[in-house]
Amino acid sequence: MPPNEQDRLAALRSYRILDTATEKDFDDLTELASAICGTPIALISLVDQDRQWFKSHKGTALTETHRNISFCAHAINNPKEMLEVPDTRTDDRFKDNPLVTGDMQVNFYAGVPLVDEQGFALGSLCVLDHQPKQLTEAQQSALKTLAAQVVTQLKLRRKLVELETAGNRIQKLNALLTTKEREAMQIIENTPMAMALHTGEDMQIRFANNMMLKAWGKNETVFGMPFNLALPELTSLDFPRTMRQVYRKGIPYHQTEERMVFKHEGVMKEFYYTYSFIPLFLPDGQVWGILNTSHNVTKMVQNRLSLERAEESLRLAVQSADLGTWYIDGSTREFTPSVRLKELFGYLPHETMSYDAAINQIVEEYRGKVLQGVEEALTLGKAYDMEYPIISHHDQQLRWVRATGKLYPPTEEGQAPFFSGTMFDITEQKKDEQRKSDFIGMVSHELKSPLTSLNGFLQMLQLKAGKAGDQFTFNTAAKSIAQVKKMTSTINGFLNAARLGSGKIQLHKQKFLLNDLISESINDALLSQETHFFHYPPCREVEIEADRDKIGNVISNLLSNAVKYSPGANQVEVNCLIEKGQAKVCVTDHGMGITPEDQNKLFDRFFRVQSMETRHISGHGIGLYLCAEIIQAHGGQIGLQSQPGEGSTFWFSLPVVSQ
Numbered sequence: 001m002p003p004n005e006q007d008r009l010a011a012l013r014s015y016r017i018l019d020t021a022t023e024k025d026f027d028d029l030t031e032l033a034s035a036i037c038g039t040p041i042a043l044i045s046l047v048d049q050d051r052q053w054f055k056s057h058k059g060t061a062l063t064e065t066h067r068n069i070s071f072c073a074h075a076i077n078n079p080k081e082m083l084e085v086p087d088t089r090t091d092d093r094f095k096d097n098p099l100v101t102g103d104m105q106v107n108f109y110a111g112v113p114l115v116d117e118q119g120f121a122l123g124s125l126c127v128l129d130h131q132p133k134q135l136t137e138a139q140q141s142a143l144k145t146l147a148a149q150v151v152t153q154l155k156l157r158r159k160l161v162e163l164e165t166a167g168n169r170i171q172k173l174n175a176l177l178t179t180k181e182r183e184a185m186q187i188i189e190n191t192p193m194a195m196a197l198h199t200g201e202d203m204q205i206r207f208a209n210n211m212m213l214k215a216w217g218k219n220e221t222v223f224g225m226p227f228n229l230a231l232p233e234l235t236s237l238d239f240p241r242t243m244r245q246v247y248r249k250g251i252p253y254h255q256t257e258e259r260m261v262f263k264h265e266g267v268m269k270e271f272y273y274t275y276s277f278i279p280l281f282l283p284d285g286q287v288w289g290i291l292n293t294s295h296n297v298t299k300m301v302q303n304r305l306s307l308e309r310a311e312e313s314l315r316l317a318v319q320s321a322d323l324g325t326w327y328i329d330g331s332t333r334e335f336t337p338s339v340r341l342k343e344l345f346g347y348l349p350h351e352t353m354s355y356d357a358a359i360n361q362i363v364e365e366y367r368g369k370v371l372q373g374v375e376e377a378l379t380l381g382k383a384y385d386m387e388y389p390i391i392s393h394h395d396q397q398l399r400w401v402r403a404t405g406k407l408y409p410p411t412e413e414g415q416a417p418f419f420s421g422t423m424f425d426i427t428e429q430k431k432d433e434q435r436k437s438d439f440i441g442m443v444s445h446e447l448k449s450p451l452t453s454l455n456g457f458l459q460m461l462q463l464k465a466g467k468a469g470d471q472f473t474f475n476t477a478a479k480s481i482a483q484v485k486k487m488t489s490t491i492n493g494f495l496n497a498a499r500l501g502s503g504k505i506q507l508h509k510q511k512f513l514l515n516d517l518i519s520e521s522i523n524d525a526l527l528s529q530e531t532h533f534f535h536y537p538p539c540r541e542v543e544i545e546a547d548r549d550k551i552g553n554v555i556s557n558l559l560s561n562a563v564k565y566s567p568g569a570n571q572v573e574v575n576c577l578i579e580k581g582q583a584k585v586c587v588t589d590h591g592m593g594i595t596p597e598d599q600n601k602l603f604d605r606f607f608r609v610q611s612m613e614t615r616h617i618s619g620h621g622i623g624l625y626l627c628a629e630i631i632q633a634h635g636g637q638i639g640l641q642s643q644p645g646e647g648s649t650f651w652f653s654l655p656v657v658s659q
């Protein structure tokens with residue numbers, strides 16, 4: 001065993017030659033060796049751990065033998081020298097060897113160790129004969145040369161094997177690379193973000209995904225082109241300059257929501273982009289390219305900006321109108337008042353005002369109604385429009401406010417429903433109304449007694465003229481009496497309104513037939529106007545218990561409005577019917593009608609529709625207010641249906657006296 005056996009074996013194995021097929025290059029060498037030395041057998045024997053294996057075996061079918069009968073195992077123990085055994089039968093080392101004594105009959109052996117560059121003897125090139133023999137010097141030297149040739153051949157072979165494996169690796173690597181590349185490309189193509197790769201000083205477009213091409217409004221023809229040449233419309237934005245800095249500094253560059261105006265597909269447009277230029281590094285730290293990623297955020301930014309503008313103008317409007325605003329979350333009931341709202345309730349801007357605290361400031365008799373209004377708006381989505389007085393938190397001043405709000409349904413984006421609205425100070429308006437009301441009350445009161453006297457005198461005059469047969473004076477007196485009656489009822493209305501304003505309405509109830517009262521009212525109405533017909537189909541007897549005068553006022557009011565607000569028509573229908581235990585009176589005209597927005601406010605005190613048609617019709621806006629107050633005081637209902645341009649039906653209903 002050579003002393004460095006393990007290393008020698010490792011060296012041998014590095015040739016990866018054991019158990020490989022025969023090769024012509026090696027067979028040529030054994031052929032030569034056998035020819036030169038004149039021996040029938042020549043072998044290239046490689047000494048493995050337990051065997052000698054023949055890479056080439058000229059003159060024998062044997063491909064290997066056990067190591068312990070190997071001649072070569074001896075030869076390699078002396079790498080520098082050739083082992084020649086002229087007659088094996090007389091050599092103590094070999095005379096008992098089965099190769100000598102057996103069929104093989106090896107009587108002569110000469111082997112030259114195959115020594116590699118590191119000095120390891122891998123095996124030997126040997127020649128064998130069945131007879132004893134002695135090699136000539138020339139033969140010995142030729143055998144050595146051939147052995148050197150075998151080693152060279154072995155080395156060459158190893159190189160080839162190495163090259164082949166390296167080639168395979170490269171091929172595999174290449175295959176891997178293309179898969180990786182394909183995957184990378186797919187990722188880049190499908191990333192929902194515009195991406196491009198730039199290299200060189202002029203930021204040549206090496207690659208761009210579909211989104212980037214779309215953003216540029218280009219196609220693949222731009223690949224390989226310098227940036228500014230490919231995208232002349234972006235030249236003024238000078239992206240390559242920024243990219244070059246990224247190149248030099250090796251630091252990424254990010255921009256958020258940058259506004260750009262450029263020609264896109266032939267049209268100048270405004271865009272907003274969030275983009276990054278990211279340097280790509282080689283293993284040695286050098287930048288080899290720029291990854292350009294960008295996100296078109298135009299829609300988002302434009303939406304946000306228009307929302308901001310809308311919010312700003314709303315804020316300005318709210319501010320200049322001195323409106324208080326509030327917000328109540330539909331699910332959590334969290335209440336958020338604005339500073340102005342807090343002010344309206346008498347709170348200082350920095351103070352917190354809870355919902356309950358705000359409600360507490362409302363004058364007691366209105367509180368329940370407001371709470372109910374808010375609740376109905378929040379739960380049923382009902383419109384919220386209320387006027388009520390507040391006692392200011394700090395200074396205990398009384399202030400009237402009007403609050404209008406609405407429930408905003410949940411949005412698709414998941415925002416919970418919320419109830420929000422505005423509130424403004426109407427104290428001055430209320431004071432004005434009060435002054436107006438006081439004045440009307442006072443004037444009416446002053447007018448009432450002269451009117452009563454006038455009525456008396458006119459009746460006397462009519463009586464006298466009747467007796468004297470003075471028809472003209474009689475008729476004139478009758479008409480004057482009708483006018484005085486109308487005036488009295490107007491003044492009574494004013495007085496009632498004034499009293500109502502101060503909560504002093506009084507009902508004098510009695511049982512009477514509503515159908516008769518309607519007839520009477522129609523007759524009175526006929527006296528004071530000459531333009532319209534009243535159509536009143538026969539109606540069954542309907543008994544009610546109510547203030548006869550006041551209900552009469554209501555009917556007269558509806559009749560006179562029907563005439564007043566239908567100048568182009570000449571017919572008014574009056575109906576009386578019983579519906580669900582209620583007597584219902586309807587007055588229908590074919591006049592100008594009322595828009596839905598105005599319909600809501602019609603029963604408010606002093607409200608009048610402002611339009612070209614109503615401009616020349618005189619009135620005070622208290623008639624319907626009075627009607628509503630009177631009917632509600634009786635526990636009845638009042639309402640209307642109207643179509644602008646087609647006419648209106650005003651109705652009221654009162655409980656009938658059960659038979």
Ligand code: ADP
Nearest residue numbers: 561562565593608609619620621622623624625
């Ligand atoms: P006015 O004294 O102004 O008639 P009312 O309270 O009776 O006051 O009516 C309020 C407003 O309602 C009127 O100014 C008018 O614009 C509108 N209105 C009332 N009745 C009718 C009707 N039949 N057709 C159209 N508009 C009407």
